[in-house]
């Protein structure tokens with residue numbers, strides 16, 4: 448994704464969505480299993496279902512749900528599940544990039560309905576940097592587009608680039624950077640907008656393992672600094688266990704939550720968490736939940 452149009456999808460501008468209006472049954476895993484005080488709820492997903500109707504004679508695809516859960520204000524929530532189980536579909540619904548076939552989503556008490564709400568930012572796996580803009584202008588793009596005064600843009604971009612370790616590369620172009628650095632540019636662009644909810648769809652999926660670990664640490668720093676709520680979609684159990692307050696484990700398609708696991712980590716966690724005996728326990732607990740679902744997903748592809 449390189450052009451402005453794709454960036455609009457990649458980085459949270461208002462986008463219309465289609466609805467296919469199909470109905471579904473309520474799901475057993477609901478608000479009761481995941482209940483918190485109403486004041487703490489940032490996002491509420493109620494029996495959300497997505498059924499894609501291709502409209503070209505092919506059968507409908509029941510991709511997701513019904514799924515119900517809450518995101519608590521300021522938490523780091525990860526979703527792990529087998530390939531094709533509906534993780535990106537869920538993120539698109541929460542983002543307002545797509546409408547549920549049935550069920551409802553609320554962000555800060557208002558219904559999400561086919562538009563990305565103000566205060567919500569999205570980072571995708573794809574490198575969404577603009578090759579014709581330098582790092583500074585890439586990071587400033589969204590804020591300028593939103594009409595923020597230039598002195599405020601400069602202040603925010605300088606801070607974001609310093610925070611992401613990109614200050615020395617402000618005048619460089621994406622082609623001169625590694626894949627990890629380009630993805631940092633995209634995260635800096637999101638940071639400049641100071642979103643209250645960040646939705647990350649496998650943002651480090653294309654990176655090598657070491658860079659991925661470092662980017663995970665950067666994301667934790669960003670989360671602490673901004674106080675944003677984060678929902679991270681990942682297929683990596685390790686990443687989910689290291690980074691999250693809570694982890695939702697998803698079944699094979701149509702994805703529903705098998706369980707939501709609390710890690711119990713402190714807010715100032717980092718890579719040393721991997722040495723904690725509880726880290727291995729959580730990894731194995733989540734793998735036990737997902738193993739059968741991954742086999743099912745594998746079978747469905749064969």
Ligand SMILES: Nc1ncnc2c1ncn2[C@@H]1O[C@H](COP(=O)(O)OP(=O)(O)O)[C@@H](O)[C@H]1O
Nearest residue numbers: 499508510529530531532533534535536537700
């Ligand atoms: N626009 C679409 N039309 C039809 N099927 C789709 C569409 N988007 C996704 N799907 C299907 O929905 C299922 C879930 O997709 P997705 O949410 O991308 O999975 P994940 O992100 O967990 O890998 C997959 O079977 C996928 O092929």
Ligand SMILES: [Mg+2]
Nearest residue numbers: 534535536649
């Ligand atoms: Mg996906």
